[in-house]
Amino acid sequence: xxxxxxxxxxLIPLFIxxxxxxxxxxxxxxYEAFVxxxxxxxxxxxxxxxxxxxMIVSIAILRSSGALEAFVGLIxxxxxxxxxxxxxxxLALVRPISGTAALGMTTELISTHGPDSFIGRLxxxxxxxxxxxxxxxxxxxxxxxxxxxxxxLKVGLIADLIGILASILIVSLVFG
Amino acid sequence: xxxxxxxxxxMIGILYAMVNGTMDEVNEAIFASSGEAxxxxxxxxxxLVFWLGIMRVAxxxxxxxxLTKILRPAVSRLFPELPKDHPALGYILSNLTxxxxxxxxxxxxxxxxxxxxxxxxxxxxTASRSMITFLALNTSSLTIIPTTVIAIRxxxxxxxxxEIVGTTIIATTISTAGALVVDRxxxxxxxxxx
Numbered sequence: 001x002x003x004x005x006x007x008x009x010x011l012i013p014l015f016i017x018x019x020x021x022x023x024x025x026x027x028x029x030x031y032e033a034f035v036x037x038x039x040x041x042x043x044x045x046x047x048x049x050x051x052x053x054x055m056i057v058s059i060a061i062l063r064s065s066g067a068l069e070a071f072v073g074l075i076x077x078x079x080x081x082x083x084x085x086x087x088x089x090x091l092a093l094v095r096p097i098s099g100t101a102a103l104g105m106t107t108e109l110i111s112t113h114g115p116d117s118f119i120g121r122l123x124x125x126x127x128x129x130x131x132x133x134x135x136x137x138x139x140x141x142x143x144x145x146x147x148x149x150x151x152x153l154k155v156g157l158i159a160d161l162i163g164i165l166a167s168i169l170i171v172s173l174v175f176g
Numbered sequence: 177x178x179x180x181x182x183x184x185x186x187m188i189g190i191l192y193a194m195v196n197g198t199m200d201e202v203n204e205a206i207f208a209s210s211g212e213a214x215x216x217x218x219x220x221x222x223x224l225v226f227w228l229g230i231m232r233v234a235x236x237x238x239x240x241x242x243l244t245k246i247l248r249p250a251v252s253r254l255f256p257e258l259p260k261d262h263p264a265l266g267y268i269l270s271n272l273t274x275x276x277x278x279x280x281x282x283x284x285x286x287x288x289x290x291x292x293x294x295x296x297x298x299x300x301x302t303a304s305r306s307m308i309t310f311l312a313l314n315t316s317s318l319t320i321i322p323t324t325v326i327a328i329r330x331x332x333x334x335x336x337x338x339e340i341v342g343t344t345i346i347a348t349t350i351s352t353a354g355a356l357v358v359d360r361x362x363x364x365x366x367x368x369x370x
Contacts, residue, residue: 019230041227042225053210058186061185062189065196067193096315121339124322130317153181162358
């Protein structure tokens with residue numbers, strides 16, 4: 001596993017080195033190109049701002065009112081019947097909606113149950129194997145101004161469900 | 177659809193607060209979270225400026241083209257609508273590679289560039305087939321190094337912080353494969369209706 005850590009720390013600097021080397025070799029004005037591309041980044045970040053404020057505030061209202069928690073409590077017995085461990089249900093439900101909330105829950109699960117417990121391993125796998133669908137949708141479609149997203153949300157949420165079920169199955173098989 | 181979801185999350189929250197007396201918390205959350213969102217966007221500036229700058233250099237040096245050429249056979253199958261030498265493919269590949277190594281920071285700017293290219297192709301504000309496929313790949317988060325999780329596990333003194341890498345790879349592979357199948361299903365369903 002040490003090799004994976006080495007690869008991930010070397011990857012970015014190495015990539016930058018190769019890009020700059022090739023650019024210099026081909027006599028591309030590297031610094032000017034960098035500044036040109038970077039200007040675009042400033043514009044992009046500002047155009048993203050209202051999309052993120054809107055989505056994050058709406059989710060925060062839902063969370064702070066206690067409605068999200070109540071919903072999770074309501075649906076938990078149903079999911080337990082399907083064989084999903086009750087401790088993990090809130091994380092599974094929140095993962096596609098709020099990245100920060102999910103990360104907080106994962107951290108909390110790992111600290112209470114221990115990183116090497118079944119729940120700890122399951123939370124780790126779940127956190128790593130799916131992304132925050134709502135955030136990805138907001139950022140990517142928001143940045144380029146896509147207003148009609150058709151079946152994108154459906155696909156994202158079903159993919160999350162598949163990821164969660166796959167995590168439970170795999171962790172039970174490997175560590176169970 | 178996103179309009180309804182967005183509005184109902186806030187409305188349900190406010191209604192629930194009315195009944196359960198959590199209005200104070202809601203008030204606080206509205207202002208705290210909008211501040212958080214601004215901090216998040218401002219924080220994105222550094223990453224976006226740096227990576228879009230480097231990617232522009234890479235593009236002008238012809239690196240994106242080479243990358244596209246090497247991996248094209250695999251990716252053009254996933255994106256049959258995109259022309260063979262289109263720059264969108266290069267950005268999609270860079271985004272997927274960055275995701276694969278758990279470099280979310282680098283992945284986002286490249287993903288946005290890919291979206292921009294695909295929007296130029298379709299020329300409308302409706303999500304195209306390729307955009308949705310690309311989104312499906314990103315939400316199922318194909319990764320081989322879940323860096324954040326490993327960091328948390330280290331923090332809590334795990335005997336083996338990286339032991340979940342294997343299970344994560346398997347779970348993410350299944351969810352990505354599932355996402356692609358579901359994406360195809362809805363695509364064919366929508367074309368049949370028209």
